[in-house]
Amino acid sequence: MIDIRRMTPQVGTIVEGIDLRKLDDATFTTLYRTWLECNVLVVRGQELQIGDFLDYSRRFGWLEPHPSKSTRHPDCPEVTLLGVNKFRPDGQLDMAVYRRGAEGWHTDGAYDQEPFKATQLYALAIPSRGGDTLFASMYAAYDALPERLKQRLGTLKGAYVYGGRRKKTALLNPEDRNKNPAFHPIIRTHSETGRKALYFDPGKILRIEGLDPEESDALIDELTGYMIQPGTEYRHQWRKGDVVIWDNRCSYHKAAGDYPPEEDRIHWRVSIKERAGTH
Numbered sequence: 001m002i003d004i005r006r007m008t009p010q011v012g013t014i015v016e017g018i019d020l021r022k023l024d025d026a027t028f029t030t031l032y033r034t035w036l037e038c039n040v041l042v043v044r045g046q047e048l049q050i051g052d053f054l055d056y057s058r059r060f061g062w063l064e065p066h067p068s069k070s071t072r073h074p075d076c077p078e079v080t081l082l083g084v085n086k087f088r089p090d091g092q093l094d095m096a097v098y099r100r101g102a103e104g105w106h107t108d109g110a111y112d113q114e115p116f117k118a119t120q121l122y123a124l125a126i127p128s129r130g131g132d133t134l135f136a137s138m139y140a141a142y143d144a145l146p147e148r149l150k151q152r153l154g155t156l157k158g159a160y161v162y163g164g165r166r167k168k169t170a171l172l173n174p175e176d177r178n179k180n181p182a183f184h185p186i187i188r189t190h191s192e193t194g195r196k197a198l199y200f201d202p203g204k205i206l207r208i209e210g211l212d213p214e215e216s217d218a219l220i221d222e223l224t225g226y227m228i229q230p231g232t233e234y235r236h237q238w239r240k241g242d243v244v245i246w247d248n249r250c251s252y253h254k255a256a257g258d259y260p261p262e263e264d265r266i267h268w269r270v271s272i273k274e275r276a277g278t279h
Helices: 025-038 050-058 138-144 147-153 213-224
Strands: 003-006 013-016 040-043 062-064 076-082 118-125 133-137 157-160 182-185 187-189 196-198 205-208 233-236 243-247 251-255 266-273
Touching: 003 025, 013 025, 025 040, 025 243, 040 233, 050 062, 050 076, 050 243, 050 266, 133 138, 138 196, 138 251, 182 187, 205 213, 243 251
Parallel strands: 013 040
Antiparallel strands: 003 013, 040 243, 062 266, 076 266, 118 243, 118 266, 133 233, 133 251, 157 182, 157 205, 187 196
16 A cells, blocks of 8 residues: 655655555656655665666656766666766775765756756665765755845846856866856746746856856855745655656755765666756
């Protein structure tokens, strides 16, 4: 029997008692509606082959290969391998691999003209301690903004690139490091729920359009302070076999980046868009 448990009032639901390889349309509709309500959907206890994972992921949208070509699965470019090859040939820990996703709160794909609708991970190997992923609500961030700031942000857009202002592009091939920025409203209305969210990623934003550099940087700093609201976080403690999807249109996330580096923390990852041909 399917068991659905809300983890916090704002973010996170855990589902048990289903096999994603045998998922009928009615049950998937229930999962999808739950995901829209809770931003983050965890399905536990799965034993998936890569084809099973792809089939389930495609029910949410179009699978877009991640721009980090060096970390794509060799036989399946839609899948990114997380946590693989984290030691260099000289034995040194590659921090770009080990701490991927742990540099700060963010949303995936803001550097694309159509950002990623969702990101989904499947846990293949989990360390003995640490390695959690944290999530928080963009809706709550918007709700917490003072009215003067909501009015100011009403028509403003952010300019985003993969490496942001710090030009962190180590995971990209050289030919992919200088793409033109993508522009997105900072107050973004979710395409399915109609709710407003603070769509913002301090690690990928270059500037806020229409402001001088000093004013832009000051506003970016101010918005960073509103991203994570008390009581709106969910900290996911991974188990092998977990399938976790989060909605990049209304949630922030970050990896804890604190697990023993000699242990494995390996996931398959897919990036999901609403439709094809929008990269």
